[in-house]
Amino acid sequence: xxxxxxxxxxxxxxxxxxxxxxxxxxxxxxxxxxxxxxxxxxxxxxxxxxxxxxxxxxxxxxxxxxxxxxxxxxxxxxxxxxxxxxxxxxxxxxxxxxxxxxxxxxxxxxxxxxxxxxxxxxxxxxxxxxxxxxxxxxxxxxxxxxxxxxxxxxxxxxxxxxxxxxxxxxxxxxxxxxxxxxxxxxxxxxxxxxxxxxxxxxxxxxxxxxxxxxxxxxxxxxxxxxxxxxxxxxxxxxxxxxxxxxxxxxxx
Amino acid sequence: xxxxxxxxxxxxxxxxxxxxxxxxxxxxxxxxxxxxxxxxxxxxxxxxxxxxxxxxxxxxxxxxxxxxxxxxxxxxxxxxxxxxxxxxxxxxxxxxxxxxxxxxxxxxxxxxxxxxxxxxxxxxxxxxxxxxxxxxxxxxxxxxxxxxxxxxxxxxxxxxxxxxxxxxxxxxxxxxxxxxxxxxxxxxxxxxxxxxxxxxxxxxxxxxxxxxxxxxxxxxxxxxxxxxxxxxxxxxxxxxxxxxxxxxxxxxxxxxxxxxxxxxxxxxxxxxxxxxxxxxxxxxxxxxxxxxxxxxxxxxxxxxxxxxxxxxxxxxxxxxxxxxxxxxxxxxxxxxxxxxxxxxxxxxxxxxxxxxxxxxxxxxxxxxxxxxxxxxxxxxxxxxxx
Numbered sequence: 001x002x003x004x005x006x007x008x009x010x011x012x013x014x015x016x017x018x019x020x021x022x023x024x025x026x027x028x029x030x031x032x033x034x035x036x037x038x039x040x041x042x043x044x045x046x047x048x049x050x051x052x053x054x055x056x057x058x059x060x061x062x063x064x065x066x067x068x069x070x071x072x073x074x075x076x077x078x079x080x081x082x083x084x085x086x087x088x089x090x091x092x093x094x095x096x097x098x099x100x101x102x103x104x105x106x107x108x109x110x111x112x113x114x115x116x117x118x119x120x121x122x123x124x125x126x127x128x129x130x131x132x133x134x135x136x137x138x139x140x141x142x143x144x145x146x147x148x149x150x151x152x153x154x155x156x157x158x159x160x161x162x163x164x165x166x167x168x169x170x171x172x173x174x175x176x177x178x179x180x181x182x183x184x185x186x187x188x189x190x191x192x193x194x195x196x197x198x199x200x201x202x203x204x205x206x207x208x209x210x211x212x213x214x215x216x217x218x219x220x221x222x223x224x225x226x227x228x229x230x231x232x233x234x235x236x237x238x239x240x241x242x243x244x245x246x247x248x249x250x251x252x
Numbered sequence: 253x254x255x256x257x258x259x260x261x262x263x264x265x266x267x268x269x270x271x272x273x274x275x276x277x278x279x280x281x282x283x284x285x286x287x288x289x290x291x292x293x294x295x296x297x298x299x300x301x302x303x304x305x306x307x308x309x310x311x312x313x314x315x316x317x318x319x320x321x322x323x324x325x326x327x328x329x330x331x332x333x334x335x336x337x338x339x340x341x342x343x344x345x346x347x348x349x350x351x352x353x354x355x356x357x358x359x360x361x362x363x364x365x366x367x368x369x370x371x372x373x374x375x376x377x378x379x380x381x382x383x384x385x386x387x388x389x390x391x392x393x394x395x396x397x398x399x400x401x402x403x404x405x406x407x408x409x410x411x412x413x414x415x416x417x418x419x420x421x422x423x424x425x426x427x428x429x430x431x432x433x434x435x436x437x438x439x440x441x442x443x444x445x446x447x448x449x450x451x452x453x454x455x456x457x458x459x460x461x462x463x464x465x466x467x468x469x470x471x472x473x474x475x476x477x478x479x480x481x482x483x484x485x486x487x488x489x490x491x492x493x494x495x496x497x498x499x500x501x502x503x504x505x506x507x508x509x510x511x512x513x514x515x516x517x518x519x520x521x522x523x524x525x526x527x528x529x530x531x532x533x534x535x536x537x538x539x540x541x542x543x544x545x546x547x548x549x550x551x552x553x554x555x556x557x558x559x560x561x562x563x564x565x566x567x568x569x570x571x572x573x574x575x576x577x578x579x580x581x582x583x584x585x586x587x588x589x590x591x592x593x594x595x596x597x598x599x600x601x602x603x604x605x606x607x608x609x610x611x612x613x614x615x616x617x618x619x620x621x622x623x624x625x626x627x628x629x630x631x632x633x634x635x636x637x638x
Contacts, residue, residue: 069259070259070262073259073263074266077263189267189270189271189304190266190267191267191303191304191305191306192264192267192304192305192309192318193305194305195260195263195264196260196318198259198260198263199259199260
């Protein structure tokens with residue numbers, strides 16, 4: 001079985017995000033970019049499935065600017081076998097919307113015929129949490145989102161999902177789409193021999209036009225703003241004082 | 253000319269950086285407080301480094317290393333420099349000088365060192381022989397077919413964890429027009445060899461937990477098989493293999509300076525005095541501006557020296573410049589960091605005071621700043637006949 005792992009190049013989680021002066025979005029010029037952490041978990045899970053003998057090939061795919069090639073190299077250095085880059089934007093500030101990504105992935109899946117898609121539950125830049133679900137609808141495949149545990153058993157997968165209030169275990173028919181949650185695994189470091197091998201692994205470069213998918217945005221960002229700064233707190237001396245302050249504030 | 257890193261180099265940097273942040277940083281405070289590395293932790297770091305294929309990455313593939321170039325290795329050292337040396341010691345980089353091993357020595361020393369099975373330490377310095385290496389008093393005399401070693405070495409880093417030592421010893425003296433000149437030979441000495449003792453050393457202000465030890469030789473008998481390189485060829489092995497280690501010191505200084513700088517920068521951006529963040533005061537922002545300029549300069553100087561080695565170009569002067577400048581820069585940058593933090597910078601709640609203390613030794617070991625200036629001056633003036 002082949003696994004397809006979509007990976008997104010996003011602003012590094014350590015970077016302190018700044019809103020652009022005109023409010024059109026977050027400033028991405030000259031900031032450190034990395035693989036979306038949830039996608040890293042997906043790559044790790046795919047490699048573990050391969051190590052466990054459940055999977056023969058791990059294919060990473062990234063859609064975005066040309067620089068997403070670095071993200072794919074990271075996936076290859078972690079252990080993916082080959083990569084596909086779909087250049088769909090030339091400005092780092094141009095985000096490709098989930099529906100366009102899902103349509104492109106559907107086309108890739110038509111060609112590659114993977115038995116499983118493992119994707120991050122959401123990208124940490126815009127937190128859409130939509131691509132996996134949309135892809136499932138486009139393909140008519142089953143889906144198991146927010147995976148905490150994945151077991152492949154022949155023609156179906158048993159996935160434990162993180163849901164509000166606890167864990168839910170579902171059995172889905174393969175081929176399926178699984179999105180990864182934070183606690184599924186702890187991604188490995190790229191080993192030095194794999195870093196050196198990554199360059200020799202195949203990386204195909206395509207464009208959105210090659211697949212005939214229109215990636216023009218359907219959504220309009222009206223405004224991006226910094227979160228409001230927290231107001232200074234107040235120290236209270238006793239429980240009674242706390243209760244009266246809370247009453248004053250009208251919250252109890 | 254291209255100043256960018258390759259994809260591989262970027263990945264090497266990010267892997268080592270992530271390793272140091274996750275596997276080293278969390279244990280630093282304890283090592284600093286106790287002055288020792290728990291053996292289980294040392295083994296854990298070693299095991300993870302081996303798994304990652306980074307152990308002995310400075311060695312060529314023929315002997316089981318990763319065969320990194322000098323430039324790639326400088327990048328590794330730079331990232332390791334961010335972390336405590338006591339701990340990154342177990343992200344093993346055996347001494348390159350082991351490549352001088354021949355015949356059975358390869359099986360006994362070189363290969364186990366590369367595989368992480370045996371750790372090495374280098375012993376050169378003596379109480380009366382620091383920068384003046386040839387002034388060493390530790391001697392080996394011929395007795396039958398063996399060598400008998402007597403004398404003392406001190407400041408021997410990593411000796412507490414070493415399984416064997418590369419020891420430089422005087423094996424004779426030549427008369428030259430400049431007076432008598434000692435002949436030096438390098439020996440491989442196993443821990444536990446009769447007549448050889450490793451004693452606890454001094455308590456240093458720099459790099460707590462990265463112990464320095466005293467080695468004592470009292471009629472320690474070594475067969476010829478323990479000679480590394482040629483008899484009386486100690487300087488040749490030294491010059492061939494220890495040439496590049498100064499780049500390591502420079503690169504680590506750059507990494508540590510960046511970490512200290514980042515602390516100061518974020519403090520300046522957050523700390524408020526007189527109704528504004530202190531970074532808004534030019535007195536602070538100009539210090540940060542000078543510091544980052546110096547760090548960048550030291551970074552490029554170091555990488556360029558390593559690059560020259562990879563190109564097979566003469567690099568002695570450039571390596572000396574990098575070592576000199578990077579270590580002196582580190583002293584200034586850590587001092588600046590404390591000034592930006594104010595009194596809190598001196599407290600051990602923050603790692604800055606440690607970086608400031610650790611910085612002090614960098615200008616001394618692996619050739620003092622004065623020795624580096626001497627090398628630079630000599631390289632400049634010799635061709636002019638001066």
